[in-house]
Amino acid sequence: MKRSESKMEDSKIKENKKKVKRAPTVATATLYDILHFSHNTADYSKSSLILRNSLTGKKYLIGSVSEGFQRLVFQHNTGVQFSSFYLTGRLNWSSVSGLPGCLITIADALEQLKLKISYPNNYLKFLLATTRHFILRKSINIDVDTKPESKQEDGFTVTPLITYPVSVEPGNIEKESFSESELQQLDDIISTVFKQSLPAECVTEGENNMDEDNFGQISLAHQKLLNNLITKINIKPHTTSYHIKFENIKGTFNAAKANELNVPNGRERGILSNGKSITLTDGTIVTPDQVMGERKSFADILVLDIPDNSYLSNMKKEILESNPDSSVDLNDTDLYYIFLSSDFNINQDFIEFLEVLKKQTSNQAKIFVSHPKISPNEIMYDQFLTKILKKKKKLPNNYPVPNDDRIFSQKFFESYPSLKKFLFNEKEVKMDGVSNENTEVCLNNEKVNVFCSRDIINNKARNSSETNINCLTLNIKDRKEFDLSEKINQISKSTKGSLPLNPVFFKTLDSESAHEVEVMTLGTASACPGISANVSGNLLKVPYYNTESKEKSLVFGVLDAGEGTLNTMRRLFNENNIKYVFENFKFLYLSHLHADHHLGFVSLIQEWYKYNFKDESARLYVICPSNFFRFLVEALANEPLILEKIVGISCEEFKVNKRVDRGTYLNFLYKGKLITEDNDNLIENCYDALNMEKLETVAAIHCAFSYSVAMTFKTSIGLQLNDKKLFKISYSGDTRPSNRFATKIGLETDLLIHEATFPNEFQDHAFKKKHSTVGEALKVAEKMNCDNVVLTHFSQRTMDNIYKDILPFVKQVGSKQRFTCIANDGLIVSSESLPKCCEVDVQRAYKLMKRTSMTKTREGSDSDSE
Numbered sequence: 016m017k018r019s020e021s022k023m024e025d026s027k028i029k030e031n032k033k034k035v036k037r038a039p040t041v042a043t044a045t046l047y048d049i050l051h052f053s054h055n056t057a058d059y060s061k062s063s064l065i066l067r068n069s070l071t072g073k074k075y076l077i078g079s080v081s082e083g084f085q086r087l088v089f090q091h092n093t094g095v096q097f098s099s100f101y102l103t104g105r106l107n108w109s110s111v112s113g114l115p116g117c118l119i120t121i122a123d124a125l126e127q128l129k130l131k132i133s134y135p136n137n138y139l140k141f142l143l144a145t146t147r148h149f150i151l152r153k154s155i156n157i158d159v160d161t162k163p164e165s166k167q168e169d170g171f172t173v174t175p176l177i178t179y180p181v182s183v184e185p186g187n188i189e190k191e192s193f194s195e196s197e198l199q200q201l202d203d204i205i206s207t208v209f210k211q212s213l214p215a216e217c218v219t220e221g222e223n224n225m226d227e228d229n230f231g232q233i234s235l236a237h238q239k240l241l242n243n244l245i246t247k248i249n250i251k252p253h254t255t256s257y258h259i260k261f262e263n264i265k266g267t268f269n270a271a272k273a274n275e276l277n278v279p280n281g282r283e284r285g286i287l288s289n290g291k292s293i294t295l296t297d298g299t300i301v302t303p304d305q306v307m308g309e310r311k312s313f314a315d316i317l318v319l320d321i322p323d324n325s326y327l328s329n330m331k332k333e334i335l336e337s338n339p340d341s342s343v344d345l346n347d348t349d350l351y352y353i354f355l356s357s358d359f360n361i362n363q364d365f366i367e368f369l370e371v372l373k374k375q376t377s378n379q380a381k382i383f384v385s386h387p388k389i390s391p392n393e394i395m396y397d398q399f400l401t402k403i404l405k406k407k408k409k410l411p412n413n414y415p416v417p418n419d420d421r422i423f424s425q426k427f428f429e430s431y432p433s434l435k436k437f438l439f440n441e442k443e444v445k446m447d448g449v450s451n452e453n454t455e456v457c458l459n460n461e462k463v464n465v466f467c468s469r470d471i472i473n474n475k476a477r478n479s480s481e482t483n484i485n486c487l488t489l490n491i492k493d494r495k496e497f498d499l500s501e502k503i504n505q506i507s508k509s510t511k512g513s514l515p516l517n518p519v520f521f522k523t524l525d526s527e528s529a530h531e532v533e534v535m536t537l538g539t540a541s542a543c544p545g546i547s548a549n550v551s552g553n554l555l556k557v558p559y560y561n562t563e564s565k566e567k568s569l570v571f572g573v574l575d576a577g578e579g580t581l582n583t584m585r586r587l588f589n590e591n592n593i594k595y596v597f598e599n600f601k602f603l604y605l606s607h608l609h610a611d612h613h614l615g616f617v618s619l620i621q622e623w624y625k626y627n628f629k630d631e632s633a634r635l636y637v638i639c640p641s642n643f644f645r646f647l648v649e650a651l652a653n654e655p656l657i658l659e660k661i662v663g664i665s666c667e668e669f670k671v672n673k674r675v676d677r678g679t680y681l682n683f684l685y686k687g688k689l690i691t692e693d694n695d696n697l698i699e700n701c702y703d704a705l706n707m708e709k710l711e712t713v714a715a716i717h718c719a720f721s722y723s724v725a726m727t728f729k730t731s732i733g734l735q736l737n738d739k740k741l742f743k744i745s746y747s748g749d750t751r752p753s754n755r756f757a758t759k760i761g762l763e764t765d766l767l768i769h770e771a772t773f774p775n776e777f778q779d780h781a782f783k784k785k786h787s788t789v790g791e792a793l794k795v796a797e798k799m800n801c802d803n804v805v806l807t808h809f810s811q812r813t814m815d816n817i818y819k820d821i822l823p824f825v826k827q828v829g830s831k832q833r834f835t836c837i838a839n840d841g842l843i844v845s846s847e848s849l850p851k852c853c854e855v856d857v858q859r860a861y862k863l864m865k866r867t868s869m870t871k872t873r874e875g876s877d878s879d880s881e
C-alpha cells in the first residue's frame with residue numbers, strides 16, 4: 016500500500032511538473048471592476064478610475080495622479096499597490112503631483128514594488144527626474160513607458176490615443192523634443208532615483224535618515240543636463256486618451272461531450288482546449304467548438320480626456336468619424352468615459368458630440384461625463400469634515416463652515432433633465448445660466464451618465480454570441496452620505512442642539528477683531544496624510560494699514576504647505592474667499608526639505624498666478640532652503656511666465672549672525688534664474704511687500720538645511736495712522752527643542768507655532784526622529800517668554816496622549832496667564848481667541864485622563880477577578 020501511495024505521489028509530482036511547463040493554464044478573470052475613483056471636487060482636482068482584475072486583484076489607474084492621491088487611496092481603502100498608472104490628458108506637474116507622496120508611502124509600506132508609469136511623451140521622464148529631490152527610496156522599481164504603442168496587460172491591451180488641438184498643424188508635430196543621448200541620461204537619472212540599491216550597512220532599521228539629507232543631490236553632469244533640458248522644454252500641446260480592449264476568454268472544456276466523441280484523456284484534450292483540432296485513431300476529426308463551451312467577451316472601454324474645446328473637433332474626427340487610420344476598433348466598446356477639464360466649456364458642440372456618440376454605440380453602452388459643472392462637489396474626506404464640524408460646535412469662532420457650493424452647467428442639465436433629478440432629487444442647485452435657443456431635450460437618454468466617485472461598474476464576461484446582453488452593471492453608492500447639509504444635520508442631531516454656521520476668518524476689516532493676526536492650521540499631521548488630518552500647512556493672515564491706498568488691508572502667506580494644502584483651502588473657503596486670499600497672497604515660507612512640508616507649494620504658486628498674472632508688478636516671495644529653488648525651476652519648466660514672477664530668497668539670508676560669503680551660494684531665485692547676489696534689493700522689497708519689520712532664522716535641529724523662523728509684522732490697524740504696532744510670530748518647523756530659536760530670535764514672541772510630534776512619554780521617539788514632545792515645545796515657549804502657543808504636527812497614533820501634557824504649562828500661574836491649544840485641521844486662532852481654545856482643550860485633557868483612569872481600574876479589576 017505504501018508503495019502504491021508513493022507511486023501516486025510520484026505521478027502527482029510529474030503531473031504538477033508538466034503543469035508548470037504548460038504554464039498558460041492560468042485561470043482567467045470573468046469580472047473586472049471599474050471604480051470611479053476621483054473627479055474635480057474641492058478635495059481633489061482630477062478625474063480618474065481604477066480598473067481591477069477581480070481574480071488577481073491587480074489594479075490599474077487611468078487618469079491623473081494629482082495632489083491628495085494617497086489620502087484618497089486611504090479613504091477609498093483600495094490599497095496602495097498598483098500595477099500601472101496610465102496618465103491621461105495634458106501632462107504637467109499637476110498630473111503627477113500626487114505621485115511623490117504616494118511613492119514614498121508605497122515604498123515605506125512594501126518591501127519591493129514594481130510599478131509602470133505610462134504616458135506617450137518623454138516629458139514624463141523629465142518630470143520624474145524632478146522627483147529625485149524627495150523620493151529617495153530605492154526599493155521602488157519603476158518602469159517609465161513613454162512609447163506611443165499599445166501595451167499588453169494581464170488580459171487586456173491598452174492603446175494610447177494622442178489628440179492635438181486644432182491650432183497645432185499635423186505637419187508641425189515634432190517627433191521628439193529630446194535627443195537620444197539626452198533620453199539615455201534621463202533614464203540614468205531616473206534609475207539613480209528609484210532603482211539604485213544601497214550598500215546594506217547604510218540601511219538603518221525603520222529609519223530613512225541616511226537618505227533624507229540628500230535633497231536634490233545629483234552628479235554635476237546630470238545637473239548640467241537638466242539645466243540644459245529645462246531650456247528645451249516646449250511640449251506641443253496634446254492630450255492622451257486610452258482604449259482598453261479585453262481578450263476573449265475561452266469557454267470551459269465539456270468533458271461529457273469529449274467522452275461521447277471518444278476523445279481519450281490526456282494530451283488530445285489539451286490540444287482541443289488550446290483551440291486546435293485533433294484526429295482520432297479511427298480518422299475522425301474533432302474540432303474545438305465540438306467540446307468547448309462558448310467563448311466569453313467583455314465590454315471594451317474608451318477613456319477620453321479633453322482639456323479644452325480646441326481639442327473637440329480632432330477628437331470627433333478620431334472617434335466619431337470612421338477613420339481608416341485609426342488604430343482602435345470601437346466595435347465592442349460599450350463603456351465610455353469623458354473627462355473634461357474646468358477649462359472646457361460645455362456648449363452645443365459638445366452636446367452634439369455626445370448625441371453622435373450615443374447613436375454610434377450599442378444599446379447597452381454607458382457614457383460617463385466628468386466636469387466640475389456636471390459632477391457634484393462631493394465630500395471625499397468624510398472624517399475630516401465630521402471632525403471640523405464637531406469642533407465648530409464647541410468653538411464656533413475658531414472653525415469655518417466647509418462648503419460644497421458648486422455652479423452647474425445649465426446647458427448640460429437642460430439637455431439631459433433626467434440626470435438632474437437623478438443627481439439632486441428635488442434639491443435646488445445653482446446653474447450657470449449659460450444656455451441658448453438651440454438647447455433641446457435629448458431623447459432616449461439611458462446612455463449618458465454623470466461621473467460620480469465611489470460608483471463601481473462591474474464588467475462581467477458574457478457569451479460572445481449574446482452581444483445584446485448587457486455585461487455592465489452600475490453600482491451606485493448612497494450619495495446622501497456625502498452631502499454636506501446631510502452631514503450638518505447628522506451632527507446637529509447627534510450632539511444635541513444645532514450647529515452654528517457663523518462665518519469666520521473673512522470678517523470685514525471694520526469689525527472688532529479686524530486687528531487680529533490669525534493663523535489657520537490647514538494641516539496638522541506629521542509624516543503622512545491621514546483621512547482626518549492632512550500634512551503640515553499654516554495659513555497666516557496679517558492685517559495692516561496700507562499707507563498708499565489709505566485703506567486697511569490684509570497680507571496672506573503660508574508657513575509650510577504639504578501635499579493637498581490648496582485642496583483644504585478650497586473645501587473650507589468659498590470661491591470668493593479663495594479669490595480674496597490669493598489676490599492678497601504674498602509669500603510662502605518653507606522650514607525644511609521634507610516632502611510632508613512642501614509638496615503643496617507648486618499648486619499654491621499656480622493658483623496665485625491665476626489671480627495675479629495680469630498685474631505686471633505682482634511678485635510672490637518664496638523663502639526657503641536654497642536647494643528648493645532647483646525643484647521649483649524644474650517643476651515649472653513648462654510654465655516660464657509663472658517662474659518670472661517668483662522671487663526666491665534662501666532662509667540662509669535671514670540667519671542671525673550670518674556669515675556674508677557673497678558670490679558663493681545660489682541664495683536667490685530671480686527672473687527664473689538662480690543667482691548669488693541681491694542686486695535688486697530683493698530682501699528690502701520682500702520686507703515692504705509683506706509689511707514686515709524683520710524676519711530672522713536660525714538652524715533647526717532636524718535635518719540638513721532646516722530652519723526655525725521669527726517674523727515681525729507691522730500691523731497698525733486699530734491705531735492712529737503711522738502708529739506702529741509690531742506683532743511677532745515664531746514658527747519652529749520640525750526641530751528638537753532649540754535654545755537658539757528661543758533666545759536668539761524668539762524672545763517676546765506674541766504667538767508661537769511649535770511642533771509637538773509626540774506626547775511626553777514618547778521622549779525616546781522624539782530624540783531619535785529629531786522632533787519635540789509637548790513638554791519640550793512648551794519649555795521653549797517659556798524661554799521665549801511667550802504666553803500664546805499653538806501646538807501642531809502630531810503623530811496621529813499618539814494624538815489622545817498629547818492633551819494632558821499641556822496642563823503643567825497652563826496651570827503654572829504666575830503674574831500672568833498662559834494659553835496653549837492643540838491644533839486641528841481648519842483651526843483659526845489668534846492670540847485674542849487662544850484662551851477659549853485653551854479652555855476647551857484643557858477640558859478635553861481632564862476628560863481623557865478620567866477615561867484612562869477608568870479603563871485602568873476596569874483592567875485592574877478584570878485581572879483581579881482572573
Ligand SMILES: [Zn+2]
Nearest residue numbers: 607609717749
Ligand atoms: Zn521633517
